[in-house]
Amino acid sequence: MEQKLNNSPEILLNIAIELLKKIIATPSLSKDEYDVSLVIERFFSQRNIPTNRFKNNIWATNKYFDENKPSIVLNTHHDTVKPNKSYTLDPFIPLEKDGKLFGLGSNDAGASLVSMVQVFLNFYEYQNLSHNLIIALTAEEEISGKEGIEALFPQLPNVELVIVGEPTQMNLAIAEKGLLVIDGEMLGTASHAAHPNSDNAIVKCMADLQHILNYKFPKISPYLGEVKITLSVINAGTQHNVVPEKCSFTLDVRVTDEYSNKEVFEIIQSEMKSNLSARSFRLNSSKINENHPIVKAGLEIGRITYGSPTSSDQAIIPCTSVKIGPGDSTRSHTADEFIYINEINEGIGIYIKILEKIV
Known part of the structure; x- marks a missing residue:
């Protein structure tokens, strides 16, 4: 120049x-x-x-x-x-x-x-x-x-x-990395805490979350590594003696260039029993x-x-x-x-x- x-x-x-x-x-x-x-x-x-x-x-x-x-x-x-x-x-x-x-x-x-x-x-x-x-x-x-x-x-x-x-x-x-925010909800049966309940939403949700947090996506990016899932919000119950009918949570998912956000959502959905919804697929x-x-x-x-x-x-x-x-x-x-x-x-x-x- x-x-x-x-x-x-x-x-x-x-x-x-x-x-x-x-x-x-x-x-x-x-x-x-x-x-x-x-x-x-x-x-x-x-x-x-x-x-x-x-x-x-x-x-x-x-x-x-x-x-x-x-x-x-x-x-x-x-x-x-x-x-x-x-x-x-x-x-x-x-x-x-x-x-x-x-x-x-x-x-x-x-x-x-x-x-x-x-x-x-x-x-x-x-x-x-x-x-x-x-x-x-x-x-x-x-x-x-x-x-x-x-x-x-x-x-x-x-x-x-x-x-x-x-x-x-x-x-x-x-x-x-892209960003995918997923809101989830596990449904169960509400009951008095003193009685048996095999459909406790919190217990079911804990198992579901533990599974997905341990899940390993098969594709690893040379520059970005693995897809990262973080549990960032969880809410359930308001009283000590009442088992709630639902447990809700939010997952913060950092997506690599090996996947689109929609692909990652579909994989997570297939691995979990909770009802899931993605806030947006924009941030790839x-x-x-x-x-x-x-x-x-x-x-x-x-x-x-x-x-x-x-x-x-x-x-x-x-x-x-x-x-x-x-x-x-x-x-x-x-x-x-x-x-x-x-x-x-x-x-x-x-x-x-x-x-x-x-x-």
Whole structure:
């Protein structure tokens, strides 16, 4: 490419940090992202970059967008979970200390957002790119909502690849587990606790659950391992002397790329005696070919590939995608969430190096 960087790495980092501080200071809980979307719009407007809005999703294209070229999308989310009760700091006051920036959403996924914004600015005026570059900063990721990237995606032109910004320590998550939530109910016969009851719903349910929690799916993914079933909710009974007529429960199932969500549900259903219902089949697992140019580009600059156990908007993106971003997933949703300043600096640099190889 003929052009040089529009700004030095130091300038890009400083702009990123200031933007992240504004985002942290603007509460953006899922479904309530309008104010933070205004912050993002204002940022681009101050740089004379036109943006598009769909609900609380903000997106823009590179200056020399060519409708005849395929597009690469830089996508991450600007919504956050609710701050948990263990916070010792104000989650909405950005605090820079000891090389860290504290605040709700700083790690998940504010650092990815501001890094991607700087990368987009860096490439914005390039004239001879092989691909268009689109930035899409979207809502409702934390709740897998339908008004985020899923709603916006049909409006994005000629999408060939989506780079999803989530905390991966700037390594490439080339596979990601899907999520299947199953509600179940075991029926029995209600009775007085003092009398014999061979149809106790709780006892029957315990046996059914123990069976499925010990079940091993035959297919094992090279990157994601086994399908994982976790019992996360169980409810039965209200009185010590009454055997209830039912026992209800919820299973959290993390699905690998070896199965579709429907296939896993059918297998679980065939193995259990309880009545089961899936909340949704939307959040399937994803995988990118190991020989894809972006994977090769990441490996060439020393990044590693892995399978991610956590879900993201990749689950509802209907095209090839890869997950990569600054930060550490283990910090997400924790009290006093933070990002290291140098992680953002590294993120900007690595994104640029990878894109230089593929656009």
